[in-house]
Amino acid sequence: MGIGEEIKQSKFNSEGSKASLNVVFTSHWIGKQHTDILKPFGITPQQFNVLRILRGQNGTPITVLGIMERMLDRMSNASRLVDKLLEKKYVQRRECPNDRRAVDIIILPKGLELLEQIDKIILNWESKFEKMGKEKLQLLNELLDEFRRSE
Amino acid sequence: MGIGEEIKQSKFNSEGSKASLNVVFTSHWIGKQHTDILKPFGITPQQFNVLRILRGQNGTPITVLGIMERMLDRMSNASRLVDKLLEKKYVQRRECPNDRRAVDIIILPKGLELLEQIDKIILNWESKFEKMGKEKLQLLNELLDEFRRSE
DNA sequence: CAAAATTAAATGTAGTTACATTAAATTCCA
DNA sequence: TGGAATTTAATGTAACTACATTTAATTTTG
Numbered sequence: 001m002g003i004g005e006e007i008k009q010s011k012f013n014s015e016g017s018k019a020s021l022n023v024v025f026t027s028h029w030i031g032k033q034h035t036d037i038l039k040p041f042g043i044t045p046q047q048f049n050v051l052r053i054l055r056g057q058n059g060t061p062i063t064v065l066g067i068m069e070r071m072l073d074r075m076s077n078a079s080r081l082v083d084k085l086l087e088k089k090y091v092q093r094r095e096c097p098n099d100r101r102a103v104d105i106i107i108l109p110k111g112l113e114l115l116e117q118i119d120k121i122i123l124n125w126e127s128k129f130e131k132m133g134k135e136k137l138q139l140l141n142e143l144l145d146e147f148r149r150s151e
Numbered sequence: 152m153g154i155g156e157e158i159k160q161s162k163f164n165s166e167g168s169k170a171s172l173n174v175v176f177t178s179h180w181i182g183k184q185h186t187d188i189l190k191p192f193g194i195t196p197q198q199f200n201v202l203r204i205l206r207g208q209n210g211t212p213i214t215v216l217g218i219m220e221r222m223l224d225r226m227s228n229a230s231r232l233v234d235k236l237l238e239k240k241y242v243q244r245r246e247c248p249n250d251r252r253a254v255d256i257i258i259l260p261k262g263l264e265l266l267e268q269i270d271k272i273i274l275n276w277e278s279k280f281e282k283m284g285k286e287k288l289q290l291l292n293e294l295l296d297e298f299r300r301s302e
Numbered sequence: 303c304a305a306a307a308t309t310a311a312a313t314g315t316a317g318t319t320a321c322a323t324t325a326a327a328t329t330c331c332a
Numbered sequence: 333t334g335g336a337a338t339t340t341a342a343t344g345t346a347a348c349t350a351c352a353t354t355t356a357a358t359t360t361t362g
Binding site for chain 4: 303304305306307308309310311312313314315316317318319320321322323324325326327328329330331332
Binding site: 044073077080099100101102 | 347348349350355356357358
């Protein structure tokens with residue numbers, strides 16, 4: 001089913017307009033599924049995203065600002081997302097030694113364990129895209145990058 | 152700049168995983184710009200989306216459920232979005248004659264005027280994608296459709 | 303050096319969202 | 333027909349988001 005049928009819209013202003021709607025619609029489609037996968041683990045996609053960023057640091061601490069820069073969506077509340085993860089003991093806060101305004105965040109073993117559990121499910125979910133073929137997925141990535149570069 | 156640099160992530164689990172992140176990131180990129188465009192007009196992208204759906208009806212009334220089915224994201228609050236538009240006198244509510252549970256919504260001239268004003272700006276914004284070329288945009292649309300069809 | 307400007311994080315807020323529940327009307331079917 | 337199930341919309345709620353402001357620390361610069 002193409003985007004036209006999905007949102008019951010037969011005409012679009014332009015192919016670019018259609019692509020724009022298609023990206024937003026597909027993003028919601030992904031978000032819904034991620035939310036469903038993560039729900040049993042008691043975390044939101046945003047919190048999951050932050051945990052993955054922290055793991056990607058391989059033990060190197062990262063500040064709240066650093067997290068913000070790596071997040072998929074706007075900053076706003078990286079600080080509060082970290083709060084949530086702190087409550088659940090998935091991460092640890094530490095005053096940054098060389099800048100006392102900043103706060104270093106480190107993922108704790110409990111956070112890594114959670115990610116390991118979830119990874120299996122997410123990797124399995126992502127594996128369904130494989131049958132599209134690597135070339136097409138690469139092309140999709142290139143086209144999305146070019147789309148954002150339009151100015 | 153590719154998605155890797157944008158979110159400062161050098162490695163991805165797979166090309167499909169990367170595409171998934173890329174779609175979500177691009178959707179936020181679009182959303183941010185839409186929000187900025189719409190802000191002076193006092194409506195949110197969601198409200199704008201509903202207005203466009205109503206206009207697409209060309210005068211034929213549509214129920215709240217009908218709006219939901221055409222929305223880009225999950226239902227949840229089509230009803231409250233209509234409330235907001237009602238407050239601003241952009242739309243009108245009317246009990247559906249053949250089903251008294253349902254409520255028909257119709258866009259009012261004031262709503263059409265607002266859309267006309269905004270259209271110019273959105274069309275201009277969307278025009279920047281044209282230089283990517285229609286073929287590439289069509290391909291992008293096809294790849295997104297295929298991405299969602301993966302099962 | 304000291305005041306001004308900037309930066310990092312936290313927080314207040316108003317609005318929005320997802321999800322569940324409710325209320326009313328309609329459809330199903332025994 | 334009439335009670336159960338379903339459908340449509342509205343609403344209660346808890347959480348989340350964007351944006352602005354605040355607080356504290358650092359950097360700039362006169």
